[in-house]
Amino acid sequence: MSTANTITEKTFKTRVVEVSPDWCPGCGDFGVLSSLKKATLEKEIKSHEMLVVSGIGCSSNLPGYVNAYGIHSLHGRSLPTATGAKLANHNLKVVVTGGDGDGFGIGVGHFIHAMRRNLDLTYVVMDNEIYGLTTGQASPTTMKDHKTKTTPRGNVEQPINPLMLALVSGATFVARAFSGQPAHLSSLIEQGIAHKGFAFIDVFSPCVTYNKLNTYAWFKERIYKLEDEAPDRDPADFSDAMSTAMEFDDRIPIGLVYKVEKPTYEDTEPVLLNGPLIKQPLGIKKELFDQLLLETM
Amino acid sequence: MENKQKKLNNLPNNSHEITIGFGGAAGDGLDKSGNLLARVINRHGLHAISYNSYQSLIRGGHTFLKLRISERKEMCYGDHFKVLLAMNQDSIERHAPAVEPGGVIIFNSDKVTCDSSLLQENVQIVPLSFRKLTSDMGKLIPIMQNTMILGSLLYLVNIDFKTLEQVLGDIFAQKGQEIIDQNTSVARIGYQTTQEHFASAKINIDWNFTHISKPFYSGNSAMALGAVAAGLKFYAAYPMSPATNILHWLVTNSERCGVLVKQAEDEIAVINLAIGAGYAGVRSMCATSGGGFALMTEAIGEAGMFETPVVIINVQRGGPSTGLPTKTEQGDLNQAIGASQGDFPKVILAPKSTTDCYHIVGEALNIAEQYQLPVIILSDLLMGENFETIEPGSWSHEVNINRGDLIEQIPQSMKGKDGFKRYTFTSSGISPRPLIGSEGMAYVTASDDHDEDGVIISDEFTNTAIRRKINEKRMRKLEGVLNELEPPQLEGSEDSEVTLIGWGSTWGVIHEAIEQLEVEGINANQLHFRYLLPFHSKESLQILNKCKKTIVVELNATGQFARHLKAETGFSSTDVILKYDGEPFEPRMITQRVIAILKGEPLDLNVTQSEAREMAYHYIRVHLKDKLRPSNIIQTSQNGYGEPVWVLDLIERNNGELKGKLTIGVETGSTHKWDPSNLEQ
Ligand SMILES: Cc1ncc(C[n+]2csc(CCOP(=O)(O)OP(=O)(O)O)c2C)c(N)n1
Ligand code: SF4
Ligand SMILES: [Mg+2]
Numbered sequence: 012m013s014t015a016n017t018i019t020e021k022t023f024k025t026r027v028v029e030v031s032p033d034w035c036p037g038c039g040d041f042g043v044l045s046s047l048k049k050a051t052l053e054k055e056i057k058s059h060e061m062l063v064v065s066g067i068g069c070s071s072n073l074p075g076y077v078n079a080y081g082i083h084s085l086h087g088r089s090l091p092t093a094t095g096a097k098l099a100n101h102n103l104k105v106v107v108t109g110g111d112g113d114g115f116g117i118g119v120g121h122f123i124h125a126m127r128r129n130l131d132l133t134y135v136v137m138d139n140e141i142y143g144l145t146t147g148q149a150s151p152t153t154m155k156d157h158k159t160k161t162t163p164r165g166n167v168e169q170p171i172n173p174l175m176l177a178l179v180s181g182a183t184f185v186a187r188a189f190s191g192q193p194a195h196l197s198s199l200i201e202q203g204i205a206h207k208g209f210a211f212i213d214v215f216s217p218c219v220t221y222n223k224l225n226t227y228a229w230f231k232e233r234i235y236k237l238e239d240e241a242p243d244r245d246p247a248d249f250s251d252a253m254s255t256a257m258e259f260d261d262r263i264p265i266g267l268v269y270k271v272e273k274p275t276y277e278d279t280e281p282v283l284l285n286g287p288l289i290k291q292p293l294g295i296k297k298e299l300f301d302q303l304l305l306e307t308m
Numbered sequence: 309m310e311n312k313q314k315k316l317n318n319l320p321n322n323s324h325e326i327t328i329g330f331g332g333a334a335g336d337g338l339d340k341s342g343n344l345l346a347r348v349i350n351r352h353g354l355h356a357i358s359y360n361s362y363q364s365l366i367r368g369g370h371t372f373l374k375l376r377i378s379e380r381k382e383m384c385y386g387d388h389f390k391v392l393l394a395m396n397q398d399s400i401e402r403h404a405p406a407v408e409p410g411g412v413i414i415f416n417s418d419k420v421t422c423d424s425s426l427l428q429e430n431v432q433i434v435p436l437s438f439r440k441l442t443s444d445m446g447k448l449i450p451i452m453q454n455t456m457i458l459g460s461l462l463y464l465v466n467i468d469f470k471t472l473e474q475v476l477g478d479i480f481a482q483k484g485q486e487i488i489d490q491n492t493s494v495a496r497i498g499y500q501t502t503q504e505h506f507a508s509a510k511i512n513i514d515w516n517f518t519h520i521s522k523p524f525y526s527g528n529s530a531m532a533l534g535a536v537a538a539g540l541k542f543y544a545a546y547p548m549s550p551a552t553n554i555l556h557w558l559v560t561n562s563e564r565c566g567v568l569v570k571q572a573e574d575e576i577a578v579i580n581l582a583i584g585a586g587y588a589g590v591r592s593m594c595a596t597s598g599g600g601f602a603l604m605t606e607a608i609g610e611a612g613m614f615e616t617p618v619v620i621i622n623v624q625r626g627g628p629s630t631g632l633p634t635k636t637e638q639g640d641l642n643q644a645i646g647a648s649q650g651d652f653p654k655v656i657l658a659p660k661s662t663t664d665c666y667h668i669v670g671e672a673l674n675i676a677e678q679y680q681l682p683v684i685i686l687s688d689l690l691m692g693e694n695f696e697t698i699e700p701g702s703w704s705h706e707v708n709i710n711r712g713d714l715i716e717q718i719p720q721s722m723k724g725k726d727g728f729k730r731y732t733f734t735s736s737g738i739s740p741r742p743l744i745g746s747e748g749m750a751y752v753t754a755s756d757d758h759d760e761d762g763v764i765i766s767d768e769f770t771n772t773a774i775r776r777k778i779n780e781k782r783m784r785k786l787e788g789v790l791n792e793l794e795p796p797q798l799e800g801s802e803d804s805e806v807t808l809i810g811w812g813s814t815w816g817v818i819h820e821a822i823e824q825l826e827v828e829g830i831n832a833n834q835l836h837f838r839y840l841l842p843f844h845s846k847e848s849l850q851i852l853n854k855c856k857k858t859i860v861v862e863l864n865a866t867g868q869f870a871r872h873l874k875a876e877t878g879f880s881s882t883d884v885i886l887k888y889d890g891e892p893f894e895p896r897m898i899t900q901r902v903i904a905i906l907k908g909e910p911l912d913l914n915v916t917q918s919e920a921r922e923m924a925y926h927y928i929r930v931h932l933k934d935k936l937r938p939s940n941i942i943q944t945s946q947n948g949y950g951e952p953v954w955v956l957d958l959i960e961r962n963n964g965e966l967k968g969k970l971t972i973g974v975e976t977g978s979t980h981k982w983d984p985s986n987l988e989q
Contacts, residue, residue, distance in 0.1 A: 095584025
């Protein structure tokens with residue numbers, strides 16, 4: 012595997028498309044985009060071998076800025092769409108991206124079931140604790156008491172803890188990162204892609220326009236890296252992962268929270284033993300056809 | 309005997325046929341018995357077509373299965389039956405009066421009796437005591453009474469016992485010789501006892517056996533088979549009646565047919581999975597019923613926007629909402645036409661028969677891939693769930709597969725600086741579509757509107773020129789589709805008195821209604837639609853303008869197709885025949901209403917006497933613990949309810965004692981009153 016310093020400006024350009032992001036200057040999503048590009052270049056994934064799938068939201072515009080196959084799907088539907096594409100061609104490296112509203116609001120059902128399935132997907136959520144694209148309504152991760160456009164007296168609902176939800180839903184790789192620390196983020200994305208199974212990375216990605224509470228400064232004050240403070244943690248320890256995920260107050264851990272090896276969905280699906288579906292022959296042979304008819308006679 | 313039957317059925321053909329009714333409760337194993345009988349007669353070379361009317365016809369869990377057995381292939385299950393196999397008392401009450409003259413009723417006399425006052429002339433009964441007749445066989449499971457009754461039936465309809473023996477051997481092969489022997493013995497008891505004691509009840513049909521067995525398929529299994537033959541690789545579904553059998557068939561045969569089958573968390577996931585797979589480059593399909601289809605609609609528009617092929621089957625059931633999960637309807641045409649926001653090209657097909665279900669799926673997969681759009685197939689419960697024999701040779705494993713402009717290498721014209729343009733504007737509207745993973749063609753497809761490259765134009769400043777041209781490009785594809793589809797054709801004579809218009813599964817029943825009308829001296833022809841969108845407006849109008857009277861026949865409450873026809877052609881039909889009570893059309897219903905329309909008789913929507921009885925059964929089940937049954941029924945108009953009413957005597961099931969009167973409105977159908985006070989008198 013190549014190391015970070017082999018990525019020259021020239022190779023980086025192979026992930027760049029002519030379209031430049033229309034995010035607000037300073038938006039956290041820029042950091043996620045460049046980290047994703049860097050990570051996939053580190054892994055030497057060619058453009059045509061990679062598929063980036065998103066839903067709808069500011070964050071979900073991301074596939075349009077990566078030189079790879081991409082699907083900018085419906086609001087909340089990135090995971091089933093990516094699942095269908097991955098099952099059709101499991102040679103593809105599939106990265107799914109989106110926002111907290113997309114993944115934990117309208118798409119939360121798919122989120123849970125995708126993790127249960129343990130398909131080999133990498134899911135990167137740009138969690139800004141707000142609905143950005145629709146101009147600042149509360150999201151499922153908006154903090155208690157936070158005043159947003161739709162919670163003018165402060166949010167009364169308990170926010171979702173995406174990491175805990177992922178853990179209890181069977182994700183085999185769970186991590187948290189901060190878009191303000193792109194090198195760390197990119198290394199986690201790399202690990203997520205390398206992980207065989209469903210890798211979930213929740214990324215704090217500040218919305219500078221609509222979330223004046225969870226700002227870069229707010230996160231910087233609180234986050235600490237697990238690898239610095241708890242270098243001897245066993246990432247396969249589920250109870251430890253749960254208590255790590257639970258910590259969300261004055262101090263918030265980032266880094267790899269949980270990782271176990273389990274059979275992936277593709278590995279256990281007998282039809283895929285014959286190779287990717289897209290390469291398999293179409294139709295059925297006469298003998299089988301006749302047999303299928305005969306069985307009813 | 310045979311002449312009499314032909315006259316009764318009014319069938320202008322020389323094919324011998326008989327229809328058997330199986331009545332019982334859910335769990336009585338009627339479908340298994342029906343399947344067994346169908347296999348037996350199939351091996352003799354006869355045809356079979358079934359209709360299973362299940363759940364709560366009159367009481368909780370009542371099931372009535374009809375199997376029409378014939379020498380020629382019939383296109384519907386008909387409107388009469390001659391033999392009733394009654395597995396419980398309920399079935400006698402409900403169905404015995406409908407057994408045709410000359411017919412016979414077989415039942416297990418341990419638990420069922422049959423009051424001769426219920427029977428039409430010349431109907432005989434064959435009561436067999438399962439307990440007594442099998443007393444020396446040790447303990448038998450109760451459901452084996454069916455096997456005894458089947459044995460009896462075979463004697464009565466002149467089909468030899470040997471074939472039943474073979475079929476039992478095949479069906480129970482895995483359960484071992486003991487079970488086979490047991491079943492064979494019980495069946496033989498039924499056959500021989502009937503031969504010895506009830507020979508006079510025999511219906512002597514002189515069958516012409518060809519001994520050619522035929523596939524016995526439902527529309528759902530036909531679609532599944534048709535799809536794998538046509539190269540289906542990916543199927544997703546969430547269980548929903550009456551589409552679930554497609555899922556079951558494909559799961560069962562997934563490995564040997566090389567189709568990946570995925571049950572998903574809901575129908576929204578299902579359609580998005582199917583679109584994801586279709587985008588990547590495999591033939592992809594999903595199926596559901598109306599409610600699930602409603603959940604899919606946002607993504608159907610997305611497939612239109614992505615220009616991704618996907619096939620969606622809607623096996624319609626009674627709506628609206630959860631509606632009638634186990635009953636048939638053609639009520640989702642409006643929903644299919646209106647599915648998803650905005651304008652985008654979609655194709656809607658409706659198979660006309662079970663045999664056609666096989667072909668239409670292959671057609672749908674081809675259209676979806678050639679034109680890169682969503683194709684919706686409208687089937688329904690009647691066609692989807694019910695089995696029939698398929699004429700040998702109707703289906704071949706060799707299916708024409710046309711994948712359209714699916715490329716693995718960048719087209720010469722797009723090499724160079726600007727690179728691959730996924731949505732390149734063409735005169736056909738079709739742009740080359742890469743197999744995902746192919747080098748040099750990486751692009752992003754978007755549900756936002758986009759330019760030729762796929763770059764979205766919705767953000768910042770929407771480019772109206774590009775928006776107009778890509779909209780036109782997408783819609784242009786429908787012109788190509790329409791050119792490729794065969795226009796509708798008039799079946800029957802050109803100058804008929806009346807034309808019956810239908811779509812989807814009603815083709816067969818309308819066909820038979822036309823045969824019946826012929827016997828009544830009315831010459832009718834048929835115009836049937838398989839392709840609902842895009843619509844052959846010009847060709848249809850040419851035909852319709854030459855028709856004398858036109859009647860649209862469809863199984864919904866509002867005449868959805870009649871309105872669609874008008875929207876597409878400007879043509880208004882003379883009248884409509886609609887049905888929306890959960891049960892399918894039978895030919896006689898259509899025939900009678902056509903005659904009435906031609907006579908100028910208005911539609912009567914009052915509650916009929918037999919409907920009043922059905923309503924009474926419902927009342928008895930819900931409020932009177934199923935202990936009573938309706939007997940005498942009269943209509944009165946002086947009553948103070950503001951409408952004429954039916955007054956039904958409800959009597960004790962066991963001893964016939966009068967327990968009270970139930971009053972049901974003739975116009976509104978309201979259950980006005982249950983009056984048990986008459987009891988004392
Ligand atoms: C079915 C549907 N409902 C609502 C919307 C409107 N909508 C677009 S993006 C969005 C929320 C986006 O929030 P998030 O996913 O957190 O993304 P962000 O913009 O914050 O990155 C909503 C509600 C939509 N596009 N589709
Ligand atoms: S609104 Fe917020 S999330 Fe959207 S681009 Fe601007 S900063 Fe980013
Ligand atoms: Mg957000």
